[in-house]
Amino acid sequence: MPTYNNDNRSNNSSPRRQWVWIMLMVNIVFILLIMTLGIIALRVGNSLPEGTDILFIVGKNPSVSFEDESGVWEAGKNVDIFKSSYGENGGAPTVVSQDGTKLIAPGVKTTYQFTMQNNGNMAVVYEADIDFVLSIGGVSQKDYNFPLKVRLYDDKGLYLIGSEAEYVQVQKAAIAQHPGLLGANSYQTFTLELYWEFEGGNDELDTLYGDLSAQKGVNLTLKINTYAEEHIDPTAQGGNKIEVEGTEEYGGTIRWLWLILLMINSAIIVFYIAWIMNKREQKW
Amino acid sequence: MKKSKSLRLASILLMLCLITTCAVSGTFAKYVTSATVTDTARVAKWGINMTGGVSAFKDVYSTDVDSNDDAKVVAPGTAGTNAYTVTGVPEVDYQITFDYEGLSEVFLNAGTYYYYDAHGEIDATYAPVVVNETVTSSGKYTPVKYTVTITTAAGEVTGGFSAGNLTKKFDTLKDALDAIKGTTITYEANEEAGLTVTIAWEWAFSNTIETPHIQDGADTILGNITAGTSDLNGIPAGDYSTTIAYTLTMTATQLNA
Numbered sequence: 001m002p003t004y005n006n007d008n009r010s011n012n013s014s015p016r017r018q019w020v021w022i023m024l025m026v027n028i029v030f031i032l033l034i035m036t037l038g039i040i041a042l043r044v045g046n047s048l049p050e051g052t053d054i055l056f057i058v059g060k061n062p063s064v065s066f067e068d069e070s071g072v073w074e075a076g077k078n079v080d081i082f083k084s085s086y087g088e089n090g091g092a093p094t095v096v097s098q099d100g101t102k103l104i105a106p107g108v109k110t111t112y113q114f115t116m117q118n119n120g121n122m123a124v125v126y127e128a129d130i131d132f133v134l135s136i137g138g139v140s141q142k143d144y145n146f147p148l149k150v151r152l153y154d155d156k157g158l159y160l161i162g163s164e165a166e167y168v169q170v171q172k173a174a175i176a177q178h179p180g181l182l183g184a185n186s187y188q189t190f191t192l193e194l195y196w197e198f199e200g201g202n203d204e205l206d207t208l209y210g211d212l213s214a215q216k217g218v219n220l221t222l223k224i225n226t227y228a229e230e231h232i233d234p235t236a237q238g239g240n241k242i243e244v245e246g247t248e249e250y251g252g253t254i255r256w257l258w259l260i261l262l263m264i265n266s267a268i269i270v271f272y273i274a275w276i277m278n279k280r281e282q283k284w
Numbered sequence: 285m286k287k288s289k290s291l292r293l294a295s296i297l298l299m300l301c302l303i304t305t306c307a308v309s310g311t312f313a314k315y316v317t318s319a320t321v322t323d324t325a326r327v328a329k330w331g332i333n334m335t336g337g338v339s340a341f342k343d344v345y346s347t348d349v350d351s352n353d354d355a356k357v358v359a360p361g362t363a364g365t366n367a368y369t370v371t372g373v374p375e376v377d378y379q380i381t382f383d384y385e386g387l388s389e390v391f392l393n394a395g396t397y398y399y400y401d402a403h404g405e406i407d408a409t410y411a412p413v414v415v416n417e418t419v420t421s422s423g424k425y426t427p428v429k430y431t432v433t434i435t436t437a438a439g440e441v442t443g444g445f446s447a448g449n450l451t452k453k454f455d456t457l458k459d460a461l462d463a464i465k466g467t468t469i470t471y472e473a474n475e476e477a478g479l480t481v482t483i484a485w486e487w488a489f490s491n492t493i494e495t496p497h498i499q500d501g502a503d504t505i506l507g508n509i510t511a512g513t514s515d516l517n518g519i520p521a522g523d524y525s526t527t528i529a530y531t532l533t534m535t536a537t538q539l540n541a
Contacts, residue, residue, distance in 0.1 A: 062315040073319050082325035094377040094539060095328055096473040105328035105376050107540040114321075122315065198540045210330025210374070218327040223320055230315040 024272040027265045060251030063120035064182075064228045068113060081112040081192065081222055104148060104220065106206045107198035115189045116182060116226070116239075122251040123183045123236035124228040128152060128160050128190070130173040131223035137216035146171060146220070147205060148196050154180065155189040155240070167195055170222070181231065181238035184250055188239040192224065328375040332477065332536040336368030340485065341528065347489075358390065358428065358528055360503050361489035368534060370479040377539040380439075380469040380479060386531045389457040390487075391424040392502050393523040413501035419455045425502045428487045428528065429453065429495075430460040437478025439471040455497075457485075461530060470539070477536070485528070 066073040070080065082102035087093035095105045118124055130150060134141045148170045151162025160180065162168045182188050196206075212218050234250040343351035347361045370380055394417040399410035418426045433451045434441060441447055444463035454460035460483060469479060488495035509519065510526045 060315065062317070064317050066319045066321075073321050075319075077321050079321045079323050081323035092472075094473060096375060097326075098329070098373070098375055098474055102323070102325040103328045103375060104325045106538060107376075120315075124315070198538075207330060209327045211332075213327040214329040214331025214372070214374075219324060220327070221322060221324045223322045225318065225320045227318045228316070 020272060020275070024269065024276075027269045027272070030265055031269065058121065058249045058251055058253050060230075060234075061121045062124075062230065062251070063118070064124055065117045065119070066226060067115055067117065073114070079112070079114075079224075081110075081194070081224075083110060086110065104194070104196060105210075106147070106196050106201065109193070109195045111194070112192045113189060114192075114224070115187055116228070117187045118182045118184060118228075118239070119242070120251065121184045121249060122234040123181060123231040123238065125179050125181055125231045126226060126228040127179045128224065128226045130161065130170065131221075131225060132170045132173070133221040134171075135219050135221075136212055144171070145205065146209075147201055148194060148220070150195075151193050153191055153193075155191075160190070162193075167193070170194075181236055182228070183237040183239055183241070184234065185242045185244050185248065186237075186239035187242060194222075330372070330374050330376070330538075332370065332372040332374060332378070334368070334370050334534055334536070336366070336481075336532070336534070338366065340364035340366035340483065358485075358487055359507070360427070360487050360498070360500075363484070363486040365482055365484040368481040368483075368532060370477045370534060370536060372536075373474060373476045374471075374536075374538070376473050378471050378473075378477075379537050379539055380471075380477070381535050381537065382464045382467060382481075383533045383535070384461040384465055384530055385533070386529055387458060387461060388525055388527045388529040389426065390428050390506065390528055391426045391456075391525050392506055394423050394425055395523075397501075397505055397519070413505060415499060415502040415505070418497045422456070424456075425499060426456050427498060427503060427506070428457070428485050429455060429497075430457055431482075431484040431486075432460050432464060433480075433482040433484075434464075434467065434469075435478075435480045435482075436469055438475035439469045439477070439479070441467060441469050443467040457528065457530060461532070464532070481532075481534075483532075 068079055073079070080102075082104055084097040084100050084102050085093040086095040086103070086105070086108050095103055095108060097103045116126065130152070132146075132148075134144055134146055146169075149162075149167030150170050150173050151159060151167045152173075153159045153162075153164075157164070158180065160178070161173050180188070209218050234252045339356060341356040341358060341364055342362075343354050343356050345359075345362045349357065349359045349362050351357045392415055394415050397413040397415060399407045401407040415425045417423050431451065431453050432445075434445050435450065441450065444466035445452065452460075452463060454463065464481065464483075471477060488498050490500065491498040505519075506524065506526055509524055
C-alpha cells in the first residue's frame with residue numbers, strides 16, 4: 001500500500017497557501033488601516049478646511065447665501081423693504097415722500113422678496129423672524145400699539161409668519177412659527193408682506209401717528225433675521241432643486257465606492273478565515 | 285462550531301469597520317450661519333390743522349346796535365363774517381368734506397299780520413302788515429342774506445362749488461350750508477391745503493335798489509316778537525324764528541389708492 005509522504009504532500013500545496021495567507025494579511029491590514037484612519041478622522045475632522053474629503057467620507061462644503069433683486073445680502077446692508085412712494089397697479093402714487101425718505105402710511109400694502117440659496121452639499125434647517133423698533137422724536141418706544149402687520153411665506157405657500165387668512169402685528173412677529181428645510185443645491189424664495197389696514201383699522205390711532213410724524217417724526221426700523229444650520233441628514237430634500245453637473249454627493253456621507261470596497265474586503269476575510277478553518281478541520 | 289466562530293469573528297470585524305465609518309460622519313462641527321438686513325421708514329406726515337367756529341355774531345355793532353343783556357344779536361343794518369380754515373401739507377392724497385347741524389335762521393312766514401289792542405281786538409290804528417316771501421315758493425320772509433367764498437391753495441373743488449365759481453350768494457342760510465355740504469375738495473399728496481371757507485351775512489337796513497327784499501314792516505314784527513310785545517297776538521311759534529345758529533363740521537380724510 002502506498003504510504004503518504006508528508007513532505008511530498010506539503011511541498012505540492014505551499015505556494016497556494018502562502019498566497020492565501022498573504023491576501024488574508026493584506027485584507028486585515030486594509031481593514032485595520034481604515035479603522036485607524038477613521039479614528040484619526042474623528043480627532044482632526046473639525047479642524048480641516050471645508051470641503052476636504054476625509055478618506056471615504058465626502059467633505060462638507062456648506063454655502064448658504066441670501067439675495068434680493070438688488071444683489072446678495074451683506075452684513076449691515078440696508079435693503080428696500082419700504083418705498084418713498086406708493087400707488088396702486090401702476091397708477092398715480094397716493095403716498096409720496098416730501099424729502100425722498102421711505103414712508104409707510106395707512107392703506108399701504110407692499111411686498112419684499114428675497115431668495116435663500118443653498119449651494120453647498122448639505123441640507124440646512126432655517127428660521128426667519130422679524131425685529132421691529134418704533135421711535136418717536138428719536139426716542140425708541142417700548143410699549144406701543146403700531147398698526148402695521150406682516151406675514152412671511154415661501155414660494156410653496158408655507159407661512160413662516162402669519163397665515164393665508166391673517167397677518168401678524170409687526171411687534172409680535174419676533175418669533176418664527178416653525179423652521180424650514182432647504183436641501184443641498186437648492187433655493188427658496190420668500191415674500192415678506194407688510195400691510196397697514198385702511199378700512200376697519202383705528203382711524204384715531206392712525207391720525208395720531210400721522211400728526212406725530214409731522215410734528216417730531218415717527219420712524220420705524222424693520223430687521224429680517226435668518227438662521228440656517230446643518231441638518232442632521234445631509235441628503236434631506238427641500239426647496240427648489242438646482243441642477244448640478246455630474247453625480248451629486250452630500251457632505252458627511254460615505255462614498256459608496258469605499259463602502260463597497262470595505263464590504264468586499266470584509267467578505268473576502270470571512271471567506272479566507274472560513275476556508276482556513278475548514279482546511280484545518282480536514283487536516284485534523 | 286469552529287466555522288461559526290470564525291464567521292462570528294469576521295462579522296464582528298466588519299461591524300466595527302462600519303460603525304467607525306458611520307460615526308465619523310456625525311462628529312464634525314455643525315455648520316451654522318445667519319444673516320440680518322435692515323430697512324427704515326417714516327410714518328407719512330398728516331399734520332392737518334383746522335380753525336373756525338368763532339362766532340360771527342356780536343352783542344355790540346358799530347351801527348348803534350347794542351344788546352341789553354350781552355347776548356349776541358342780529359338786527360337790520362348789521363353784518364358779520366365767519367371764516368373756517370384748513371392748513372397742512374400731508375404726504376398722502378386727501379379730501380376735505382363738510383357737514384352741518386343745528387341750523388336755525390331768522391324768518392317770518394309770509395302773510396298778513398295785525399296789531400291788537402289791550403282787549404284783544406284788532407287795533408285799527410295800525411295798518412295790517414303784509415309780509416311777502418323772499419324766495420319764490422318758499423313761503424318765508426328771510427331778511428338775512430349770505431355770501432360764501434371758498435379759497436384754496438391747491439386741490440380740485442367739486443360739487444356745490446367748483447373751480448371758477450367759488451363765491452356765491454344765498455337767500456337763506458340753509459341754501460348756503462347745503463352748497464357747502466355738497467362741496468368736496470380733493471388734494472394730491474404734498475399739496476398744501478390752504479383752504480378758507482368764509483360765510484358772510486348781512487341784514488340790510490332798508491329796502492333799496494340793491495336790497496329790494498327788505499320789508500320794514502316784517503323787520504318790525506320780528507323785533508317786536510323778540511321784545512315780547514303783546515301787540516302781536518299769538519303768532520304761532522312755527523311761523524317765525526328770531527335766532528341764527530349753525531354748526532359747520534369740516535373733515536379731512538386720507539384717500540386710499
